[in-house]
Amino acid sequence: MSIQNNRLSPQEFENNFxxxxxxxxxxxxxVIEANRCLSCYDAPCTKxxxxxxxxxxFIKQISSGNIKGSAKTIFSSNIMGGACSKVxxxxxxxxxxxxxxxxxxxxxxxxxxxRYSTEKAIAGKWKLxxxxxxxxxxxxxxxxxxxxxxxxxxxxxQGVDVTIFEKEEKGGGLMTYGVAAYKVTPEFCxxxxxxxxxxxxxxxxxxxxxxxxxxxxxxQQKYDAVFLGIGVGIARRLDIPGEELEGVEDAxxxxxNLRTTDFSKTxxxxxxxxxxxxxxxxxxxxxxxxxxxxxxxxxxxxxENEKPCTDVELDLAKLDGCxxxxxxxxxxxxxxxxxxxKLVCSKMKLGEPDASGxxxxxxxxxxxxxxxxxxxxxxxxxxxxxxxSKSSLENKSGKIxxxxxxxxxxxxxxxxxxxVNGGKEVVDAVQAGKxxxxxxxxxxxx
Ligand SMILES: Cc1cc2nc3c(=O)[nH]c(=O)nc-3n(C[C@H](O)[C@H](O)[C@H](O)COP(=O)(O)OP(=O)(O)OC[C@H]3O[C@@H](n4cnc5c(N)ncnc54)[C@H](O)[C@@H]3O)c2cc1C
Numbered sequence: 001m002s003i004q005n006n007r008l009s010p011q012e013f014e015n016n017f018x019x020x021x022x023x024x025x026x027x028x029x030x031v032i033e034a035n036r037c038l039s040c041y042d043a044p045c046t047k048x049x050x051x052x053x054x055x056x057x058f059i060k061q062i063s064s065g066n067i068k069g070s071a072k073t074i075f076s077s078n079i080m081g082g083a084c085s086k087v088x089x090x091x092x093x094x095x096x097x098x099x100x101x102x103x104x105x106x107x108x109x110x111x112x113x114x115r116y117s118t119e120k121a122i123a124g125k126w127k128l129x130x131x132x133x134x135x136x137x138x139x140x141x142x143x144x145x146x147x148x149x150x151x152x153x154x155x156x157x158q159g160v161d162v163t164i165f166e167k168e169e170k171g172g173g174l175m176t177y178g179v180a181a182y183k184v185t186p187e188f189c190x191x192x193x194x195x196x197x198x199x200x201x202x203x204x205x206x207x208x209x210x211x212x213x214x215x216x217x218x219x220q221q222k223y224d225a226v227f228l229g230i231g232v233g234i235a236r237r238l239d240i241p242g243e244e245l246e247g248v249e250d251a252x253x254x255x256x257n258l259r260t261t262d263f264s265k266t267x268x269x270x271x272x273x274x275x276x277x278x279x280x281x282x283x284x285x286x287x288x289x290x291x292x293x294x295x296x297x298x299x300x301x302x303x304e305n306e307k308p309c310t311d312v313e314l315d316l317a318k319l320d321g322c323x324x325x326x327x328x329x330x331x332x333x334x335x336x337x338x339x340x341x342k343l344v345c346s347k348m349k350l351g352e353p354d355a356s357g358x359x360x361x362x363x364x365x366x367x368x369x370x371x372x373x374x375x376x377x378x379x380x381x382x383x384x385x386x387x388x389s390k391s392s393l394e395n396k397s398g399k400i401x402x403x404x405x406x407x408x409x410x411x412x413x414x415x416x417x418x419x420v421n422g423g424k425e426v427v428d429a430v431q432a433g434k435x436x437x438x439x440x441x442x443x444x445x446x
Contacts, residue, residue, distance in 0.1 A: 145173020147417025
Protein backbone atom coordinates (compact mmCIF):
# COMPACT_ATOMS: atom_id res chain seq x y z
CA MET A 1 0.00 0.00 0.00
CA SER A 2 1.34 3.44 -0.85
CA ILE A 3 0.47 6.96 -1.84
CA GLN A 4 1.44 7.54 -5.47
CA ASN A 5 0.71 9.82 -8.37
CA ASN A 6 0.39 9.00 -12.07
CA ARG A 7 -1.70 5.89 -11.44
CA LEU A 8 -3.63 6.06 -14.72
CA SER A 9 -3.00 6.73 -18.41
CA PRO A 10 -3.64 10.24 -19.82
CA GLN A 11 -6.73 8.87 -21.59
CA GLU A 12 -8.08 7.39 -18.35
CA PHE A 13 -7.58 10.70 -16.52
CA GLU A 14 -9.35 12.49 -19.34
CA ASN A 15 -12.30 10.08 -19.27
CA ASN A 16 -12.55 10.13 -15.48
CA PHE A 17 -12.57 13.91 -15.22
CA UNK A 18 -14.71 14.72 -18.24
CA UNK A 19 -17.90 16.73 -17.79
CA UNK A 20 -20.47 14.68 -15.83
CA UNK A 21 -23.36 16.68 -17.29
CA UNK A 22 -22.78 16.94 -21.06
CA UNK A 23 -24.43 20.03 -22.59
CA UNK A 24 -26.99 20.31 -25.40
CA UNK A 25 -24.95 20.21 -28.57
CA UNK A 26 -27.55 21.90 -30.78
CA UNK A 27 -30.27 24.45 -30.27
CA UNK A 28 -32.88 21.90 -31.43
CA UNK A 29 -32.26 19.77 -28.33
CA UNK A 30 -32.55 22.82 -26.07
CA VAL A 31 -35.75 24.00 -27.76
CA ILE A 32 -37.41 20.56 -27.52
CA GLU A 33 -36.61 20.42 -23.79
CA ALA A 34 -37.71 24.06 -23.30
CA ASN A 35 -41.03 23.26 -24.94
CA ARG A 36 -41.77 20.69 -22.21
CA CYS A 37 -41.93 23.50 -19.62
CA LEU A 38 -45.48 24.07 -18.35
CA SER A 39 -44.72 27.71 -17.40
CA CYS A 40 -46.41 27.22 -14.01
CA TYR A 41 -47.98 30.48 -12.84
CA ASP A 42 -46.50 30.15 -9.35
CA ALA A 43 -43.11 28.90 -10.67
CA PRO A 44 -41.97 26.65 -7.79
CA CYS A 45 -38.58 26.42 -9.55
CA THR A 46 -38.03 30.17 -9.16
CA LYS A 47 -39.18 30.07 -5.54
CA UNK A 48 -36.58 27.44 -4.69
CA UNK A 49 -33.74 29.27 -6.44
CA UNK A 50 -31.89 31.31 -3.79
CA UNK A 51 -31.22 33.95 -6.47
CA UNK A 52 -34.84 33.86 -7.75
CA UNK A 53 -33.99 33.35 -11.42
CA UNK A 54 -37.18 33.71 -13.51
CA UNK A 55 -36.95 30.14 -14.78
CA UNK A 56 -40.19 29.99 -16.82
CA UNK A 57 -39.22 33.23 -18.58
CA PHE A 58 -35.71 32.17 -19.56
CA ILE A 59 -37.01 28.80 -20.73
CA LYS A 60 -39.72 30.50 -22.80
CA GLN A 61 -37.03 32.71 -24.34
CA ILE A 62 -35.03 29.62 -25.31
CA SER A 63 -38.09 27.97 -26.84
CA SER A 64 -38.60 31.04 -29.03
CA GLY A 65 -34.92 31.10 -30.03
CA ASN A 66 -34.14 34.24 -28.00
CA ILE A 67 -30.94 32.92 -26.42
CA LYS A 68 -29.54 36.39 -25.71
CA GLY A 69 -32.73 37.34 -23.89
CA SER A 70 -32.64 34.15 -21.85
CA ALA A 71 -28.99 34.73 -20.87
CA LYS A 72 -29.90 38.24 -19.77
CA THR A 73 -32.82 36.94 -17.69
CA ILE A 74 -30.51 34.48 -15.93
CA PHE A 75 -27.60 36.88 -15.37
CA SER A 76 -29.91 39.66 -14.13
CA SER A 77 -30.67 37.47 -11.11
CA ASN A 78 -27.46 35.50 -10.91
CA ILE A 79 -24.29 36.75 -12.56
CA MET A 80 -22.76 33.32 -11.89
CA GLY A 81 -25.67 31.60 -13.62
CA GLY A 82 -23.12 29.80 -15.81
CA ALA A 83 -21.33 28.28 -12.83
CA CYS A 84 -24.57 27.48 -11.07
CA SER A 85 -25.85 25.59 -14.11
CA LYS A 86 -22.92 23.21 -13.60
CA VAL A 87 -22.52 23.00 -9.84
CA UNK A 88 -25.89 23.68 -8.19
CA UNK A 89 -27.45 20.70 -6.42
CA UNK A 90 -30.53 21.30 -8.60
CA UNK A 91 -32.19 18.12 -7.33
CA UNK A 92 -32.93 19.96 -4.08
CA UNK A 93 -33.48 23.38 -5.73
CA UNK A 94 -35.18 24.31 -9.03
CA UNK A 95 -35.40 20.85 -10.60
CA UNK A 96 -36.46 19.31 -7.32
CA UNK A 97 -39.38 21.76 -7.26
CA UNK A 98 -40.47 21.13 -10.88
CA UNK A 99 -44.12 19.99 -10.98
CA UNK A 100 -43.21 17.13 -13.31
CA UNK A 101 -41.84 15.39 -10.18
CA UNK A 102 -45.41 15.25 -8.85
CA UNK A 103 -46.49 13.61 -12.11
CA UNK A 104 -43.74 11.00 -11.68
CA UNK A 105 -42.09 12.37 -14.81
CA UNK A 106 -38.57 13.64 -15.38
CA UNK A 107 -38.29 17.30 -14.30
CA UNK A 108 -37.36 19.92 -16.87
CA UNK A 109 -33.57 19.96 -17.33
CA UNK A 110 -33.38 23.51 -16.01
CA UNK A 111 -29.65 23.43 -15.31
CA UNK A 112 -28.85 22.10 -18.77
CA UNK A 113 -31.00 24.80 -20.40
CA UNK A 114 -29.43 27.47 -18.20
CA ARG A 115 -26.03 26.16 -19.19
CA TYR A 116 -26.95 26.38 -22.87
CA SER A 117 -27.71 30.12 -22.75
CA THR A 118 -25.00 31.15 -20.32
CA GLU A 119 -22.24 29.24 -22.10
CA LYS A 120 -23.22 30.91 -25.37
CA ALA A 121 -23.12 34.33 -23.67
CA ILE A 122 -19.74 33.75 -22.03
CA ALA A 123 -18.14 32.19 -25.13
CA GLY A 124 -19.55 34.96 -27.34
CA LYS A 125 -18.62 37.67 -24.79
CA TRP A 126 -22.13 39.05 -25.19
CA LYS A 127 -22.44 42.51 -23.66
CA LEU A 128 -25.76 42.26 -21.85
CA UNK A 129 -25.39 45.00 -19.23
CA UNK A 130 -24.35 48.63 -19.29
CA UNK A 131 -22.75 50.19 -16.28
CA UNK A 132 -24.23 53.47 -15.02
CA UNK A 133 -21.85 56.47 -15.01
CA UNK A 134 -19.60 56.63 -11.95
CA UNK A 135 -21.31 58.00 -8.82
CA UNK A 136 -17.93 58.91 -7.30
CA UNK A 137 -17.96 56.20 -4.61
CA UNK A 138 -15.26 53.57 -4.04
CA UNK A 139 -15.81 50.16 -2.49
CA UNK A 140 -13.22 47.51 -1.58
CA UNK A 141 -14.27 43.88 -1.94
CA UNK A 142 -12.11 41.29 -0.20
CA UNK A 143 -12.25 37.88 -1.89
CA UNK A 144 -12.99 37.13 -5.55
CA UNK A 145 -15.24 34.15 -4.84
CA UNK A 146 -18.92 33.98 -5.84
CA UNK A 147 -19.97 36.36 -3.03
CA UNK A 148 -17.28 38.96 -3.79
CA UNK A 149 -17.76 38.79 -7.56
CA UNK A 150 -21.55 39.05 -7.34
CA UNK A 151 -21.24 42.01 -4.97
CA UNK A 152 -18.65 43.73 -7.18
CA UNK A 153 -20.72 43.24 -10.34
CA UNK A 154 -23.94 44.53 -8.77
CA UNK A 155 -22.14 47.60 -7.36
CA UNK A 156 -20.35 48.34 -10.60
CA UNK A 157 -23.62 48.27 -12.56
CA GLN A 158 -24.82 51.09 -10.29
CA GLY A 159 -21.76 53.23 -11.02
CA VAL A 160 -19.69 52.35 -7.96
CA ASP A 161 -15.92 51.97 -8.54
CA VAL A 162 -14.88 48.63 -7.10
CA THR A 163 -11.46 47.26 -6.16
CA ILE A 164 -11.20 43.55 -5.36
CA PHE A 165 -8.36 42.16 -3.22
CA GLU A 166 -7.85 38.42 -3.69
CA LYS A 167 -5.22 36.31 -1.94
CA GLU A 168 -4.92 33.68 -4.70
CA GLU A 169 -3.62 34.24 -8.22
CA LYS A 170 -7.00 33.53 -9.84
CA GLY A 171 -10.58 34.59 -9.16
CA GLY A 172 -13.62 32.38 -8.65
CA GLY A 173 -12.89 31.26 -5.07
CA LEU A 174 -13.90 27.66 -4.44
CA MET A 175 -15.37 27.49 -7.96
CA THR A 176 -11.77 27.60 -9.17
CA TYR A 177 -10.06 25.83 -6.28
CA GLY A 178 -12.68 23.61 -4.62
CA VAL A 179 -15.55 22.34 -6.76
CA ALA A 180 -14.99 18.89 -8.34
CA ALA A 181 -12.94 18.94 -11.54
CA TYR A 182 -15.58 16.95 -13.45
CA LYS A 183 -18.11 19.74 -12.84
CA VAL A 184 -16.11 22.77 -13.99
CA THR A 185 -12.84 23.20 -15.87
CA PRO A 186 -10.22 25.85 -14.98
CA GLU A 187 -10.84 27.43 -18.42
CA PHE A 188 -14.54 27.82 -17.70
CA CYS A 189 -13.83 29.43 -14.32
CA UNK A 190 -11.37 31.87 -15.86
CA UNK A 191 -13.74 32.79 -18.70
CA UNK A 192 -16.58 33.32 -16.26
CA UNK A 193 -14.50 35.61 -14.03
CA UNK A 194 -13.35 37.57 -17.11
CA UNK A 195 -16.95 37.84 -18.28
CA UNK A 196 -18.11 39.22 -14.93
CA UNK A 197 -15.24 41.73 -14.82
CA UNK A 198 -15.88 42.81 -18.43
CA UNK A 199 -18.75 45.00 -17.21
CA UNK A 200 -16.03 47.51 -16.30
CA UNK A 201 -15.43 49.57 -13.19
CA UNK A 202 -13.88 46.64 -11.31
CA UNK A 203 -10.17 46.61 -10.59
CA UNK A 204 -8.77 43.36 -9.24
CA UNK A 205 -5.54 42.82 -7.31
CA UNK A 206 -4.46 39.20 -7.03
CA UNK A 207 -2.04 37.84 -4.41
CA UNK A 208 -3.21 40.48 -1.94
CA UNK A 209 -4.40 39.02 1.33
CA UNK A 210 -6.32 40.78 4.05
CA UNK A 211 -4.33 40.47 7.26
CA UNK A 212 -1.00 40.12 5.46
CA UNK A 213 -0.78 42.62 2.61
CA UNK A 214 -3.66 44.86 3.59
CA UNK A 215 -5.56 45.58 6.80
CA UNK A 216 -9.19 46.36 7.42
CA UNK A 217 -8.50 49.82 8.92
CA UNK A 218 -6.53 50.72 5.75
CA UNK A 219 -9.44 49.68 3.57
CA GLN A 220 -11.93 51.54 5.76
CA GLN A 221 -9.82 54.65 5.41
CA LYS A 222 -9.30 54.48 1.64
CA TYR A 223 -12.77 53.31 0.58
CA ASP A 224 -16.35 54.43 1.20
CA ALA A 225 -17.35 50.89 2.17
CA VAL A 226 -15.88 47.38 2.36
CA PHE A 227 -17.40 43.98 1.52
CA LEU A 228 -15.83 40.86 3.02
CA GLY A 229 -16.36 37.71 0.97
CA ILE A 230 -13.43 35.70 2.29
CA GLY A 231 -15.19 32.32 2.54
CA VAL A 232 -14.11 29.71 5.09
CA GLY A 233 -10.78 28.03 5.61
CA ILE A 234 -9.36 24.55 5.97
CA ALA A 235 -11.16 21.37 6.99
CA ARG A 236 -12.07 20.84 10.62
CA ARG A 237 -9.57 18.80 12.66
CA LEU A 238 -10.54 15.33 13.83
CA ASP A 239 -8.65 15.75 17.12
CA ILE A 240 -7.75 12.07 17.36
CA PRO A 241 -4.39 10.34 17.86
CA GLY A 242 -2.44 9.87 14.63
CA GLU A 243 -3.82 12.96 12.90
CA GLU A 244 -0.26 14.22 12.23
CA LEU A 245 0.85 11.05 10.40
CA GLU A 246 1.98 11.23 6.77
CA GLY A 247 -1.03 10.37 4.62
CA VAL A 248 -3.61 12.33 6.60
CA GLU A 249 -4.87 15.15 4.39
CA ASP A 250 -7.35 17.95 4.60
CA ALA A 251 -9.99 17.58 1.80
CA UNK A 252 -9.69 21.24 0.85
CA UNK A 253 -5.90 20.99 0.34
CA UNK A 254 -6.29 17.68 -1.51
CA UNK A 255 -8.83 19.19 -3.92
CA UNK A 256 -6.86 22.46 -4.21
CA ASN A 257 -3.84 20.40 -5.27
CA LEU A 258 -5.91 18.45 -7.78
CA ARG A 259 -7.40 21.64 -9.24
CA THR A 260 -4.07 23.44 -9.56
CA THR A 261 -1.81 20.68 -10.96
CA ASP A 262 -2.13 17.92 -13.56
CA PHE A 263 -4.25 14.97 -12.45
CA SER A 264 -1.18 12.79 -13.05
CA LYS A 265 0.76 14.81 -10.46
CA THR A 266 -1.81 14.47 -7.65
CA UNK A 267 -0.84 11.65 -5.28
CA UNK A 268 -3.53 9.36 -3.90
CA UNK A 269 -3.44 6.23 -1.74
CA UNK A 270 -4.31 2.64 -2.60
CA UNK A 271 -6.84 2.52 0.22
CA UNK A 272 -8.37 5.86 1.09
CA UNK A 273 -10.77 6.67 3.95
CA UNK A 274 -12.78 9.87 3.62
CA UNK A 275 -14.28 11.24 6.83
CA UNK A 276 -17.61 13.03 6.33
CA UNK A 277 -20.65 12.86 4.07
CA UNK A 278 -21.10 16.43 2.81
CA UNK A 279 -20.46 17.72 -0.69
CA UNK A 280 -16.74 18.13 0.04
CA UNK A 281 -16.50 14.54 1.29
CA UNK A 282 -18.26 13.23 -1.82
CA UNK A 283 -15.93 15.27 -4.05
CA UNK A 284 -12.84 14.03 -2.20
CA UNK A 285 -14.02 10.41 -2.40
CA UNK A 286 -15.10 10.39 -6.05
CA UNK A 287 -11.99 12.25 -7.18
CA UNK A 288 -9.71 9.90 -5.21
CA UNK A 289 -11.33 7.02 -7.08
CA UNK A 290 -11.03 8.86 -10.40
CA UNK A 291 -7.31 9.47 -9.69
CA UNK A 292 -6.86 5.71 -9.43
CA UNK A 293 -7.28 4.82 -5.72
CA UNK A 294 -8.11 1.11 -5.48
CA UNK A 295 -10.49 1.37 -2.53
CA UNK A 296 -12.27 4.40 -1.15
CA UNK A 297 -14.34 4.12 2.04
CA UNK A 298 -16.52 6.97 3.25
CA UNK A 299 -17.03 7.08 7.01
CA UNK A 300 -20.05 8.90 8.45
CA UNK A 301 -21.12 9.02 12.07
CA UNK A 302 -24.88 9.10 11.48
CA UNK A 303 -27.14 7.16 9.08
CA GLU A 304 -28.17 7.81 5.48
CA ASN A 305 -31.28 9.66 6.74
CA GLU A 306 -29.16 12.40 8.36
CA LYS A 307 -26.54 12.74 5.62
CA PRO A 308 -25.77 16.33 4.51
CA CYS A 309 -25.18 15.44 0.82
CA THR A 310 -28.04 14.87 -1.61
CA ASP A 311 -29.15 11.44 -2.91
CA VAL A 312 -27.72 12.36 -6.32
CA GLU A 313 -24.30 13.04 -4.79
CA LEU A 314 -24.40 9.83 -2.78
CA ASP A 315 -25.31 7.89 -5.93
CA LEU A 316 -22.33 9.47 -7.68
CA ALA A 317 -19.99 8.17 -4.98
CA LYS A 318 -21.59 4.73 -5.12
CA LEU A 319 -21.41 4.62 -8.93
CA ASP A 320 -17.73 5.52 -8.67
CA GLY A 321 -17.29 2.41 -6.52
CA CYS A 322 -16.83 4.12 -3.14
CA UNK A 323 -17.93 2.08 -0.10
CA UNK A 324 -19.99 3.74 2.58
CA UNK A 325 -19.83 2.95 6.30
CA UNK A 326 -22.69 4.55 8.24
CA UNK A 327 -22.68 5.02 12.04
CA UNK A 328 -18.90 5.12 12.36
CA UNK A 329 -16.64 7.78 13.86
CA UNK A 330 -12.83 7.88 13.53
CA UNK A 331 -11.18 7.15 16.90
CA UNK A 332 -7.50 6.70 16.08
CA UNK A 333 -5.17 6.59 13.08
CA UNK A 334 -2.43 4.00 13.50
CA UNK A 335 0.86 4.48 11.69
CA UNK A 336 4.00 2.58 10.80
CA UNK A 337 7.27 4.45 10.18
CA UNK A 338 5.35 7.71 10.45
CA UNK A 339 2.86 6.75 7.72
CA UNK A 340 -0.83 5.96 7.92
CA UNK A 341 -1.52 2.22 8.20
CA LYS A 342 -4.90 1.68 9.84
CA LEU A 343 -7.99 3.61 10.87
CA VAL A 344 -9.80 2.64 14.05
CA CYS A 345 -13.44 3.70 14.16
CA SER A 346 -16.03 3.71 16.93
CA LYS A 347 -19.35 2.11 16.10
CA MET A 348 -22.10 4.63 16.73
CA LYS A 349 -25.86 4.52 17.30
CA LEU A 350 -28.39 7.33 17.09
CA GLY A 351 -29.53 9.14 20.23
CA GLU A 352 -31.76 12.15 20.83
CA PRO A 353 -31.91 15.03 18.32
CA ASP A 354 -29.13 17.63 18.76
CA ALA A 355 -29.01 21.37 17.97
CA SER A 356 -29.08 20.57 14.24
CA GLY A 357 -32.43 18.81 14.70
CA UNK A 358 -30.89 15.51 13.57
CA UNK A 359 -30.52 12.53 15.90
CA UNK A 360 -27.09 12.72 17.51
CA UNK A 361 -24.52 9.94 17.08
CA UNK A 362 -23.68 8.14 20.34
CA UNK A 363 -20.62 5.92 20.86
CA UNK A 364 -21.55 2.26 21.44
CA UNK A 365 -18.10 1.49 22.89
CA UNK A 366 -17.39 -1.03 20.13
CA UNK A 367 -14.73 -0.41 17.50
CA UNK A 368 -13.59 -1.78 14.14
CA UNK A 369 -10.38 -1.25 12.19
CA UNK A 370 -9.76 -0.87 8.47
CA UNK A 371 -6.48 -0.92 6.52
CA UNK A 372 -5.81 2.44 4.88
CA UNK A 373 -2.83 4.39 3.61
CA UNK A 374 -4.57 7.74 3.26
CA UNK A 375 -7.17 9.53 5.39
CA UNK A 376 -8.93 12.57 3.95
CA UNK A 377 -10.65 14.85 6.45
CA UNK A 378 -13.89 16.34 5.13
CA UNK A 379 -15.96 16.84 8.25
CA UNK A 380 -16.73 20.53 7.73
CA UNK A 381 -14.63 23.66 7.30
CA UNK A 382 -13.45 26.18 9.86
CA UNK A 383 -14.01 29.92 9.42
CA UNK A 384 -11.04 32.33 9.55
CA UNK A 385 -11.63 32.98 13.27
CA UNK A 386 -8.25 34.55 14.01
CA UNK A 387 -8.41 37.00 11.08
CA UNK A 388 -11.99 37.94 11.84
CA SER A 389 -11.42 38.41 15.57
CA LYS A 390 -8.22 40.41 14.98
CA SER A 391 -10.23 42.77 12.79
CA SER A 392 -12.62 43.37 15.75
CA LEU A 393 -15.55 41.96 13.79
CA GLU A 394 -18.26 40.43 15.95
CA ASN A 395 -18.45 36.75 15.05
CA LYS A 396 -19.72 33.36 16.12
CA SER A 397 -16.74 30.97 16.14
CA GLY A 398 -15.31 32.92 13.21
CA LYS A 399 -18.58 33.29 11.24
CA ILE A 400 -18.95 37.05 10.73
CA UNK A 401 -22.13 38.48 12.27
CA UNK A 402 -24.20 40.74 10.01
CA UNK A 403 -27.55 42.52 10.26
CA UNK A 404 -30.46 42.40 7.78
CA UNK A 405 -28.62 44.86 5.54
CA UNK A 406 -25.50 42.63 5.45
CA UNK A 407 -23.58 45.14 7.58
CA UNK A 408 -21.17 43.87 10.22
CA UNK A 409 -20.72 45.46 13.61
CA UNK A 410 -18.14 47.80 12.02
CA UNK A 411 -19.78 50.76 10.28
CA UNK A 412 -19.43 50.61 6.50
CA UNK A 413 -18.08 47.04 6.57
CA UNK A 414 -20.38 44.47 4.99
CA UNK A 415 -19.98 40.71 4.59
CA UNK A 416 -21.60 37.70 2.96
CA UNK A 417 -21.26 34.17 1.61
CA UNK A 418 -19.49 31.30 3.35
CA UNK A 419 -17.69 33.77 5.65
CA VAL A 420 -21.07 34.49 7.22
CA ASN A 421 -23.05 31.25 6.80
CA GLY A 422 -20.11 28.92 7.53
CA GLY A 423 -20.34 27.13 4.17
CA LYS A 424 -23.33 26.64 1.92
CA GLU A 425 -23.44 26.65 -1.88
CA VAL A 426 -22.32 28.87 -4.75
CA VAL A 427 -25.86 30.08 -5.41
CA ASP A 428 -26.26 31.17 -1.76
CA ALA A 429 -22.97 33.06 -1.91
CA VAL A 430 -24.09 34.86 -5.09
CA GLN A 431 -27.31 35.96 -3.38
CA ALA A 432 -25.31 37.08 -0.34
CA GLY A 433 -23.10 39.17 -2.65
CA LYS A 434 -26.20 40.78 -4.17
CA UNK A 435 -27.62 41.46 -0.69
CA UNK A 436 -24.29 42.99 0.33
CA UNK A 437 -24.32 45.28 -2.72
CA UNK A 438 -27.89 46.38 -1.91
CA UNK A 439 -26.91 47.18 1.69
CA UNK A 440 -23.81 49.06 0.53
CA UNK A 441 -25.74 51.13 -2.03
CA UNK A 442 -28.27 52.13 0.63
CA UNK A 443 -25.40 53.03 2.96
CA UNK A 444 -23.57 55.06 0.28
CA UNK A 445 -26.63 56.98 -0.81
CA UNK A 446 -28.32 57.63 2.55
C1 LIG B 1 -14.68 20.86 -1.95
C2 LIG B 1 -15.88 21.73 -2.14
C3 LIG B 1 -16.78 21.42 -3.14
C4 LIG B 1 -17.89 22.21 -3.34
N1 LIG B 1 -18.76 21.88 -4.32
C5 LIG B 1 -19.83 22.66 -4.55
C6 LIG B 1 -20.73 22.34 -5.58
O1 LIG B 1 -20.58 21.36 -6.29
N2 LIG B 1 -21.79 23.16 -5.76
C7 LIG B 1 -22.01 24.28 -5.00
O2 LIG B 1 -22.96 25.01 -5.24
N3 LIG B 1 -21.16 24.59 -3.99
C8 LIG B 1 -20.09 23.81 -3.75
N4 LIG B 1 -19.24 24.12 -2.73
C9 LIG B 1 -19.50 25.30 -1.90
C10 LIG B 1 -19.16 26.60 -2.65
O3 LIG B 1 -17.96 26.44 -3.36
C11 LIG B 1 -19.10 27.77 -1.69
O4 LIG B 1 -20.30 27.84 -0.95
C12 LIG B 1 -18.91 29.10 -2.40
O5 LIG B 1 -17.77 29.09 -3.22
C13 LIG B 1 -18.79 30.22 -1.37
O6 LIG B 1 -18.48 31.43 -2.00
P1 LIG B 1 -17.74 32.60 -1.20
O7 LIG B 1 -17.50 33.67 -2.19
O8 LIG B 1 -18.48 32.90 0.02
O9 LIG B 1 -16.38 31.94 -0.71
P2 LIG B 1 -15.17 31.33 -1.55
O10 LIG B 1 -15.62 30.65 -2.78
O11 LIG B 1 -14.39 30.52 -0.57
O12 LIG B 1 -14.33 32.59 -1.98
C14 LIG B 1 -13.62 33.33 -1.00
C15 LIG B 1 -12.50 34.06 -1.69
O13 LIG B 1 -11.83 34.89 -0.76
C16 LIG B 1 -10.43 34.70 -0.89
N5 LIG B 1 -9.83 35.00 0.41
C17 LIG B 1 -9.87 34.27 1.55
N6 LIG B 1 -9.19 34.89 2.52
C18 LIG B 1 -8.73 36.03 2.00
C19 LIG B 1 -7.94 37.08 2.52
N7 LIG B 1 -7.50 37.07 3.78
N8 LIG B 1 -7.63 38.12 1.70
C20 LIG B 1 -8.05 38.15 0.40
N9 LIG B 1 -8.78 37.16 -0.14
C21 LIG B 1 -9.13 36.12 0.65
C22 LIG B 1 -10.28 33.25 -1.29
O14 LIG B 1 -9.04 32.99 -1.90
C23 LIG B 1 -11.44 33.09 -2.25
O15 LIG B 1 -11.11 33.45 -3.56
C24 LIG B 1 -18.11 23.34 -2.51
C25 LIG B 1 -17.20 23.65 -1.50
C26 LIG B 1 -16.11 22.85 -1.32
C27 LIG B 1 -15.15 23.17 -0.22
